[in-house]
Amino acid sequence: MRPFRYLRATDVSEAVALLAGTPNAAFLGGGTNLVDLMKLDVATPELLVDVRRLTSDRVDELPDGGLRIGAATPNSDLAADPRVRRRYPMLSQALLSGASGQLRNLATAAGNLLQRTRCVYFQDVTTPCNKRRPGTGCPAVEGHHRGLAILGASPACVATHPSDFAVALAALDAVVRTTGPDGERSIPLVDLHRLPGDEPQRDTVLRHGELITAIDVPPLPFARRSRYRKVRDRASYAFALVSVAAALDVRDGVVRDVRIALGAVAHKPWRAHRAEELLRGGPARADRFRAAAEAELAQARPLSGNAFKVPLARNTLTRTLLDLAGESPA
Amino acid sequence: MDVEVTLRVDGTEHRVTVDTRTTLLDALRERLGNTSPKKGCDHGQCGACTILLDGRRVNSCLALAVAHDGAEIVTAAGLAVDGELHPMQRCFIRHDAFQCGYCTPGQIVSAVAMLREAQAGWPSAVTPDNPAGDAADGGPIRLDADEIRERMSGNLCRCAAYPNIVSAIEELARR
Known part of the structure; x- marks a missing residue:
């Protein structure tokens, strides 16, 4: 793993400013994907800004009957939340179908959305990959792609997004709340992630230094079924x-x-x-x-x-x- | 970049200087001499490194020590109190729930935490919906073999001692 500096910001705006001022920096949540990618040399940040304690780690009621999921809520807490289980069973089921008990305890809600593809070429730095090193090519098209995309892919990239949680959130019209260098904004979950096009290195529409602070799930009474x-x-x-x-x-x-x-x-x-x-x-x-x-x-x-x-x-x-x-x- | 962190491990507090790259697993094994958590895959896939971190089971190979300054850690070695084995450790011995033993500390820590999770009413992917219509009553979950297999799927055993691991955990879950 490459050497890096580690900082713990005092609040969200400081964390955003720290990242915005360092092009090769990353936010650290639970670390279950990022630390692994750093071991593999796929991610090589020179600065990690720990945000795990900066945002809410709980699920709160919204006035309209929906739920606000704090960005740092562990996947396991979220899956076990009685309100999530009653109102949005598919959300709890999606979380529980992913990873293991140990990983769900570390992994955060926001980090789940921002995990990277498990395409074998993306994770292997000895091979070309347009997502990891733009312009080097995509060996998956002719190679190992059994688990990869059948919809919306491009010649540059056939990767899939690995999250289960994000799929349930997409069906529920969830909204991601962020704070970035340009202030706060809300992004419909279905617009958070991108199709690869000719820029497969960009998984999402988030700008550098933009931090997910919460995920809002609107009320949908029939989602009890x-x-x-x-x-x-x-x-x-x-x-x-x-x-x-x-x-x-x-x-x-x-x-x-x-x-x-x-x-x-x-x-x-x-x-x-x-x-x-x-x-x-x-x-x-x-x-x-x-x-x-x-x-x-x-x-x-x-x-x-x-x-x-x-x-x-x-x-x-x-x-x-x-x-x-x-x-x-x- | 060196940083100083405090870790409370199996009841004893340690102050140790580590590189920011050091995982909890490496800090425990290489710096504090606690070789109870094992390094299997080092990528969060095998569960041999499982510890309790502030009461929860986690893969210590994916947790950076610097990010868990002040944490309370329990390893399989720390489950035994005053030389008295933990009931889960005794069940593993009684059921011959291992062959080479390399994955065993991770299996045992994971199983201990998993029983607590079920007791707290945490569902798993195989927990059936309550026919009364409210799956989320929060009551303890009864652990049958299917529940145990699902909840322990993050702990691999390359000797495939799985049947005896399940029966060892089942015995304690029934008590």
């Missing part, structure tokens, strides 16, 4: 091949409202707007669920080694909606 379903190579402690976060409001056999996001299929959590539109107002039936999933995935451009993800995503989404509708497959 929601689910996060994760498909992976092992039953536990593995990243997703495909995941689905969905909430469904069915009355009298009709889909009144629905929220869907797909995980592990793109460079960002993939909000399935097209499928949602097709489902709203229609019958809550297996054939309609499957047609909506197929419509969403019509945009898929899989690689030779991950084409299986298209039917896997279709089936996982269909099954999840059926479970939520309380129906048996047709």
